[in-house]
Amino acid sequence: MLSVIAMMTQPIGPVSAQSPPPQTEQSTPFIVQNTTKSMVDPLPGHEAHQIVIAAPPRDDGKIYSGIASFTASQPVEVVMLHPYTSGVNTTDTGEPLNAPFGDGKVAISLMKQFTDSPVNAGSFVFAGNALAFHTLDGKPFVITYTIDGDISSLTQ
Numbered sequence: 001m002l003s004v005i006a007m008m009t010q011p012i013g014p015v016s017a018q019s020p021p022p023q024t025e026q027s028t029p030f031i032v033q034n035t036t037k038s039m040v041d042p043l044p045g046h047e048a049h050q051i052v053i054a055a056p057p058r059d060d061g062k063i064y065s066g067i068a069s070f071t072a073s074q075p076v077e078v079v080m081l082h083p084y085t086s087g088v089n090t091t092d093t094g095e096p097l098n099a100p101f102g103d104g105k106v107a108i109s110l111m112k113q114f115t116d117s118p119v120n121a122g123s124f125v126f127a128g129n130a131l132a133f134h135t136l137d138g139k140p141f142v143i144t145y146t147i148d149g150d151i152s153s154l155t156q
Contacts, residue, residue, distance in 0.1 A: 027150035027151060027152040028150060028151040028152075029149075029150060029151075030055065030064055030066065030147065030149045030150055030151050031147065031148050031149070032054065032055070032145075032146070032147045033145070033146045033147075034054070034144070034145060035142065035143070035144040036052055036142070036143060037052075037140065037141070037142050038050035038051055038052050038133075038135065038140050038141045038142070038143070039051060039052070041134065043099050043101065044099065044100050044101075045099060045100075046099070048138045049134060049135060049136055049138055050134065050135045050138055050139060050140050050141060051079070051132050051133065051134045051135075052132060052133045052134075052141075052143050052145075053130065053131075053132045054068070054131045054132060054133060054145055054147060055130055055131035055132075055147065055149075056130060057081060057101070057106075057129055057130040058129045058130065058151075059102065059129075061153060061154060062151050062152060062153050062154070063127055063128060063129055063151070063152060063154065064126070064127065064128060064129070064130075064131060064147075064149050064150070064151055065125075065126065065127040065149055065150055065152060066125070066126065066147060066148050066149020066150060067123065067124070067125055067126075067147070067148050067149065068123065068124055068126055068131065068145060068146065068147045068148075068149075069121075069122070069123040069145065069146050070121060070122060070123075070133060070143055070144065070145040070146075071119065071120065071121040071143070071144050071145075072120040072121070072133065072141050072142065072143040072144075073120065073141045073142045073143070074120060074135060074139050074140075074141035075120050075135070076120060076133045076134060076135055076141060076143065077110050077111060077112050077133070077134045077135065077136065078109075078110075078111045078122075078124060078126070078131070078132075078133060078134070079108060079109065079110055079111075079130075079131070079132040079133070079134045080108075080109040080126055080127070080128030080129075080130065080131055080132075081101070081106040081107070081108060081109075081128055081129050081130040081132075082106060082107045082108075082109065082128050082129055083104065083105075083106060083107070083129060084096070084098045084104070084105040084106055084107035085104070085105075086098075086105065096108075097109075097110060106129070106130075109128065110134070111124070126149075131147070133145065
């Protein structure tokens with residue numbers, strides 16, 4: 001995907017011989033396959049929920065992105081975390097779902113349904129600072145998942 005982005009951002013027309021080629025930072029592969037049982041969600045205020053952390057929270061300014069597939073013993077939600085700064089005036093708009101985390105806050109992408117099948121399974125594309133599987137109702141679950149992705153730096 002980086003090569004497609006690099007091609008889209010290259011200048012159209014002749015390029016001088018002195019122009020350096022565009023630089024793209026290499027990403028690090030992140031490939032995981034696991035079967036595990038859920039635990040109590042450690043996020044403050046979420047102790048009644050269950051969670052499996054598939055891609056642990058990052059605090060180095062990099063993000064995970066890729067494709068994930070799963071099958072679970074209970075219906076689960078997919079959770080992605082993103083750093084959240086509340087410096088924007090939200091009086092008229094409200095705030096996205098967020099929670100205290102470390103020395104700040106995280107915005108939470110919570111997605112509930114992936115298939116109309118009676119099987120608790122799905123596949124999805126994701127990007128964020130963490131990826132987890134979760135139950136709001138607090139029922140423990142077992143999940144098998146595969147993630148094929150990358151760890152990349154944000155563009156400045």
